[in-house]
Amino acid sequence: MEATKYEEWSLGLHQQAASQRVPISGTLEVTRRCNLTCVHCYNNLPLVDREVREAELSSQEYCQILDEIVDQGCLWLLFTGGEPFAKSDFLEIYTHAKKKGLLITLFTNGTLITPRIADYLVQWRPFSVEITLYGHTKETYERVTGIPGSYERCTRGIRLFMERDLPLKLKTMAIRPNKHELWDMKQFVEQDLGLEFKFDAMINPRFDCSVEPVAVRLTPEEIVELDLLDPERAMEWRRFDERFTCAVEASEQCTALYRCGGGINSFAIDPYGMLRLCILSQSASYDLRKGSFQAGWKSFLSAVRQTKTTRQSKCITCRIRAMCGMCPANGELEGRDPEEPIDFLCELAHLRAYALDISVTPHGECEYCRGGSKYEELMRAVAKLRRSSNKR
Ligand code: SF4
Ligand code: SF4
Incomplete structure (x- = not known):
């Protein structure tokens, strides 16, 4: 097949x-x-x-x-x-x-x-x-x-x-x-x-x-640079976004x-x-x-599978959640808390989305979203990544 x-x-x-x-x-x-x-x-x-x-x-x-x-x-x-x-x-x-x-x-x-x-x-x-x-x-x-x-x-x-x-x-x-x-x-x-x-x-x-x-x-930054250097890989991420990125759900649901x-x-x-x-x-x-x-x-x-979340987190209504490795198992392994977003994964998912022009919509207080404390820094990283991938 x-x-x-x-x-x-x-x-x-x-x-x-x-x-x-x-x-x-x-x-x-x-x-x-x-x-x-x-x-x-x-x-x-x-x-x-x-x-x-x-x-x-x-x-x-x-x-x-x-x-x-x-x-x-x-x-x-x-x-x-x-x-x-x-x-x-x-x-x-x-x-x-x-x-x-x-x-x-x-x-x-x-x-x-x-x-x-x-x-x-x-x-x-x-x-x-x-x-x-x-x-x-x-x-x-x-x-x-x-x-x-x-x-x-x-x-x-x-x-x-x-x-x-x-x-x-x-x-x-x-x-x-x-x-x-x-x-x-x-x-x-x-x-x-x-x-x-x-x-x-x-x-x-x-x-x-x-x-x-x-x-x-x-x-x-190094991981996203690899995405940008491989056009097929970049296309796969965009395809993945179109296919799997979940609709933003109302947090209370x-x-x-x-x-x-x-x-x-x-x-x-x-x-x-x-x-x-x-x-x-x-x-x-x-x-x-x-x-x-x-x-x-x-x-x-x-x-x-019936386990419920115990609190509101920025992951719940995150549009790029499917692209992000954050899940309860990863939360437990890396931060000992299944619901606490892992900073490394959050930064990576946002950087990848911005670098590949994948839409990120507001999902609560997030330092990597527009207006957040690390947003400008991430945008500078995106510009640098694009410059270096254009040169190759
Ligand atoms: S990108 Fe951030 S907010 Fe979104 S699912 Fe991953 S860790 Fe949670
Ligand atoms: S199980 Fe671990 S140590 Fe063994 S080959 Fe795989 S990655 Fe290497």
Whole structure:
């Protein structure tokens, strides 16, 4: 199916699932252990941590959960980690998911891929595989991952998948240590390898509350500069605004804390069997070792979705909310408060909107809106960004 038709089809399915509350998409974080130690990572734990390994769901428990999620209507499944292939019985779990007919996306760092694994995936083909490339050169890649030899292992994994024509896409996290190689990575992947490439610059604090990853995060100005330097990316943001930016709702009618698809048409399960609205949301969880997925989905997550806001915030009637990473889970991770706007995200969303001529309407007291204390500064940044992107 061509990309735009596929997008329409998938969006239609999700909308239908949302109107009936069907768990159509799931994320299974099969392990948080990883063989790499990336500087920006929000959840990795040591590969050989025995205690962590023993706490993870067994393959039998996973197979039981897979049976239950399919019974409830799940169609799409994302396997992620940590590094999924760090879990020794991952292929057993994966194969069970395939046999259940799930459409599987696999996120991997690619470094543990062997010819045997690649051949196996040819036999049990995923819907798509995404490998994260952390740098164009070995030096930069390994500065991010912290592991000597990981660059060669990753490129070998890419080659093994490409030789077998597996549905591979490459991506990167744009962060301080690799920003200077971003366009080289894009050119290498798109032109030399002929694969799809995307990047993301959103970095979260770690689940254990460490803010270390945030130290390598790009500034809002640097992130928006990347948008402006890539016309396709700028166009995608404008398209996103036209399609998803919500109408401004009257604040008194907007009392729901959660406005995403979590618990409506999607869910996440961590390596220890805790069911949640999404992978980032850590506050409310249901133990699938103690109850069924059906009960977790139908009663627990449904109740979580009923949570109301406790106060008025500038996010409630913000027109660019869909473009902004601010959500209760991010609020909890970064500021310990699900309702408190995160200043970094707010600045980034406003700067991006102004730089791309996306309309921002008044939404209460906001320092980044016209008349706000940081508005003029943001406008100077927009002018500077436009000047520098016009020069290139
Ligand atoms: S490869 Fe992924 S999970 Fe592993 S350390 Fe890097 S970002 Fe974290
Ligand atoms: S841009 Fe600011 S006000 Fe709007 S949703 Fe994001 S954090 Fe909230």
